[in-house]
Amino acid sequence: MTELMSYDEALERFDPALGLEVHVELNTASKMFCGCSTVFGAAPNTQVCEVCLGLPGSLPVVNAKAIESAIRIGLALNCSIAG
Numbered sequence: 002m003t004e005l006m007s008y009d010e011a012l013e014r015f016d017p018a019l020g021l022e023v024h025v026e027l028n029t030a031s032k033m034f035c036g037c038s039t040v041f042g043a044a045p046n047t048q049v050c051e052v053c054l055g056l057p058g059s060l061p062v063v064n065a066k067a068i069e070s071a072i073r074i075g076l077a078l079n080c081s082i083a084g
């Protein structure tokens with residue numbers, strides 16, 4: 002049976018490294034990799050296409066507006082933008 006160490010002992014033995022993964026919803030009219038609408042409240046399965054569904058042979062196209070918005074929010078938050 003494994004014994005648990007105390008919180009204080011854990012702090013002495015380990016150097017915690019924490020990271021955050023943050024998700025935001027961009028105000029685009031279409032999805033990230035296809036032209037399907039992002040309107041909230043639409044009927045189920047009405048805003049999907051072969052790309053959304055990941056069907057074989059479908060090729061995603063990046064939403065330029067989403068890239069622009071992501072870069073803008075990154076710059077506004079004083080982040081570095083990978084080139």
Ligand SMILES: [Zn+2]
Pocket residue numbers: 032035036037048049050051052053054
């Ligand atoms: Zn789609």
